[in-house]
Amino acid sequence: MTDKSNKEMRDSLSKTTLKKLIQDFYEQFESETIPHIMLPSRTKRNIELNEDSDVWVYGDSESMRSAKTVKGAKQLLKTSYVVELLIKGHLDQDKSSTLRELYYISENWDIAKFNEQSESDRLIEDLEIITGLQREDFHVRPEENGATMFGPIKIKEVTKRGERTMHCQEDVGEAGYQIPYNVETVQFLEHDAKFIIAVETGGMYDRLIENGFDENFNAILVHLKGQPARSTRRLIKRMNEELKIPVVVFTDGDPWSFRIFASVAYGAIKSAHLSEFMATPAAKFIGVQSTDIVEYELSTDKLNDQDIKALESELTDPRFDTEYWKDQINLMLKIGKKSEQQAFAGKGLDYVTDKYLPERLGEMGVG
Amino acid sequence: MVIAEELAKKQKAISIAEFFEKNRQILGFDSVPRSLLTSVKEAVDNSLDACEEAGILPDIFIKLENKSKSLVTLIVEDNGPGIVKEQIPRVFAKLLYGSRFHSMKQSRGQQGIGISAAVLYSQLTSGSPVKIVSKIDKDAPAHYFELLINTQTNEPEILKDKVIDWDRLRGTRIELEMEASYIKGRRQSVYEYLKDTAIVNPHARITLIEPDSNKIIFERATDKLPVQPKEILPHPHGIELGTLMKMLRYTESKNLEEFLCDSFSRIGAQTAKEICKKSGIEPERKPKKIALDEAKRLHEAFRTVKIQAPPTDCLSPITEELIRKGLEKEHTVDFIETTTRPAAVHNGHPFQVEAGIAYGGKLSKEDKVEILRFANRVPLLYQQGACAVTHAVESIKWKNYSLDQPGGGIPIGPAIILVHVASTHIPFTSESKEAIADVPEMIEEIELALKDVGRRLNLYLSRQEHLQRRREKEEIIQKILPRIAKKVGEILDKPTPDITPVVARIMGNVFIQRAVQKNGKGCDVEIKIKNHSDSVHRFSLHETMSYDISSPSPEPKKISLGKQSDYVWKISLKPGEQQAIVYKLDIKLEDASKLPQPVVEGIEEEHITGAKVVNV
Secondary structure, rough: OHHHHHHHHHHHHHHHHHHHHHHHHHHHHHHOOEEEEEEEEHHHHHEEEEEOOOOOOEEEEEOOOOOOOHHHHHHHHHHHHHHHHHHHHOOOOOOOEEHHHHHHHOOOOOOOHHOOOHHHHHHHHHHHHHHHOOHHOOEOOOOOOEEEOOOOOEEEEOOOOOEEEEEOOOOOOOOOEEOOOOHHHHEEEEEEEEEEEEOHHHHHHHHHHHHHHHHHHEEEEEEOOOOOOOHHHHHHHHHHHHHOOOOOEOOOHHHHHHHHHHHHHHHOOHHHHHHHOOOOOOEEEEEEOHHHHOOOOOOOOEHHHHHHHHHHHHHOHHHHHHHHHHHHHHHHHHHOOOHHHHHHHOOOOOOOHHHHHHHHHHHHOOO | OOHHHHHHHHHHHHOHHHHHHHHHHHOOOOOOOHHHHHHHHHHHHHHHHHHHHHOOOOEEEEEEEEEOEEEEEEEEEEEEOOOOOHHHHHHOOOOOOOOOOEEEOOOOOOOOOOHHHHHHHHHHHOOOOOOEEOOOOOOOEEEEEEEEEEEEOOEEEEEEEEEEOOOOOEEEEEEEEEEEEOOOOOOOOOOHHHHHHHHOOOOOOEEEOOOOEEEEEEEEOOOOOOOOOOOOOOOHHOOOHHHHHHHHHHHOOOOHHHHHHHHHOOOOOOHHHHHHHHHHOOOOOOOHOOHHHHHHHHHHHHHHHOOOOOOOOOOOOOOOOHHHHHHHHOOOOOEEEEEEOOEEEEOEEEEEEEEEEOOOOOOOOOOOEEEEEEEOEEEEOOOOHHHHHHHHHOOOHHHHHHEEEEEEEOEHHHHHHEEEEEOOOOOOOOOOOEEEOOOOOHHHHHHHHHHHHHHHHHHHHHHHHHHHHHHHHHHHHHHHHHHHHHHHHHHHOOOOOOOOHHHHHHHOOOEEEEEEEOOOOOOEEEEEEEEEOOOOOEEEEEEEEEEOOOEOOOOOEEEEOOEEEEEEEEEEEEEOOOEEEEEEEEOHHHHHOOOOOOOOEEOOOHHHHHOOEOOO
16 A cells, blocks of 8 residues: 555545534534533543553543533534644645644634634544544644754654665764654664653753763664653654664653653653654663662752642642652652752763762663 | 728729729720721711701711820811710719710610710820810810810819811811831721711712821711611510619609600500500509519510500611612622612611622732621721621522622622611620620521622522623634634635534524425425424524415425525424424525525514514
């Protein structure tokens, strides 16, 4: 089967699935039922561990969105408008929009227009959940491309202008290989990597490249850029599953960074419907751990009120319900301090690559 | 010299200044911001009392100037009746001089300590004399005085006394210089005090010039002066033994019976005789000759003999209407309810409680409700936690009246609660007169008043909520649903679906729908009726037409109307129930489709969707 007919089939499936949703509304009108849709509750109380895939997905708790209330009715109206755009504007004409463009398109929709972009972003996520499809299937793109990666792996990417083959150390600039928004078009050709290290901040990512960490340790460096984009998480998962390369995650030592790790390893609460597609349950947390702050005597900042609230909330988050995480979170609350990963620079620029990371990798049995 | 005489000299030497120093706190002069507030309060209270007694609509002007870093000049001017020249020195420069000390009457000031205490404070902190101007009539001269209080003798010292030109009809002006500080933005401030005063004295115009020359006018909301409270004799239940003995000693009555009748309210000859009998004292005895143990028996007899409650027409409530106007003019709100309770009695003193609640508008939703407390039209700004008004507010379960009250205590919500207590004797917790004591009779009355306005607030809010829900539903059925239906049809390339059944469901109405189907040469008609509401509905359904129907189920009552016939079905449906009526018509489908909507009778139009309502 050619790529083209494959794409046509996918588009046609998307159209049928979206129409089915609208068909439901139509039938509800005909059967004298108030139009409504059911959605899983997107809260931390409604995520559960899927035993088979080992990632966190939505549980059975559902909420109803119904035209009984003004809020619900408007949501259904907006849903109808968006679905019409996706079918007639995107899929029928083979066009696409970014999430931001979609928000601006809605300006012509009178009372169905979105008040802010987060609202339309969320509605697209809702549609993913209801249809079991992904926004790429609706031809909806995120704003930015994914982050970058750097390391001993050779890949082939199918771009709109043809196939491109490159080695992510030899054929790329200083910043590395730019991860595209749809990583399904990337094929892995060969690699020489012992592990993948996903790094939260650009400063640390650059530090590892400058110190030659990728070469010395045969590591693929992936820049997470804060909360990682879907494509970044998906690429990490694919490399882990298809190439069996272990993954470690290196972030700051604060409550928000713990959540970055959780979304890489277990899935995000906001998009738990995609966990099975994007989470890498085998990923391990290398640091900065609360224990590292104490043992390596790192420079610290005091926890602020929001930090403390975030830590306390994590104690009731099922994703952190393990001995290891409870110890790390409680220790951080106890010392009342947090550290950035770049705090290692206080001990010399090579300290992190010569001492800290090798020691931690040794403890974890990676590399 | 005899020892006692020396002691007496020493006693005299305990000067009034020393007395003041020791009692600063209870007199309301314990901090610089509070001293200013107390001085303003005493001067304004005097002006309001004087104007009202003279039947003049008060126009009061308050000006504050920063004299130096710590000294403030306070000027209060009124359009009252003025003070006669001879009285001026003693009114302002002698402590405990006043006309109201012994009167049983609802008034603001009670002890005559107020304004002279402010004068003394001013003199002690600035060294300057008080400056007074007063004029009693258009054609009378204006007298100007500069006065000091002689702190050894508690007598006025006159520094200046002259006649000046003053372009006012009449009135009094007082100017004080004192150590003070003008504070804004908190509850206990001159501004808040005047604002609250303006609420409960809507007949007064109050002008405030702040030290930065900013001018604020609290405009009057009515030209009606409050009814002057009547002076009454004390009631036997409210009298203390010491007072009784004093009264016995100084009375001019010739015998005990006459004394009882003339000195107290609610004692007539009959009751007087009974009291005498009960206490075992002859009614003919001279009051001055009554001994202590006899006075005790008399006092005891006041309790045991049945005496009518004191008269209550001596009180002057603000009235429901004027409390509303007062709140309205000083606050932007959506809703105000006020109540004036009937007069009641505590310990022989008549009292009357009034309450108001203001809701919504610009009031904060997250903060505790503001409580405005008033005693005889004077705002109480300090010691809120110790006051019977606060205790009464806290004892009410405000959840029942639509206000949040997490963990009990003062409720939270966009509301102001106002309580005014009027009495010939307000039972304060202390001399500073900032909190009303927890007298059970009073707490009960305050609670009743608050519950009354609370109930009305609740009613208002539930009505608002009902209207809001109704508006929401209308928005859904008129604006949103039709658009969803249209859009859904467009996406599927199908006709727009009929939304009426869903509309009936959303509105919680009884839904009626007639469907006609071709059957051979004639038609089958089915009328579906479904009750989507939460209540039982009984009504009759009419099909009025010039055709005959056949095989109807259930059987209708047929009424002939000349050429036409009216077929009537009695319908009764519980919540959620539905019913179908079927019959046959021997006419073409297109004629049957032109039949007018079914008609229903005996149900409100707003409860029906899909039929015409006719109610005779």
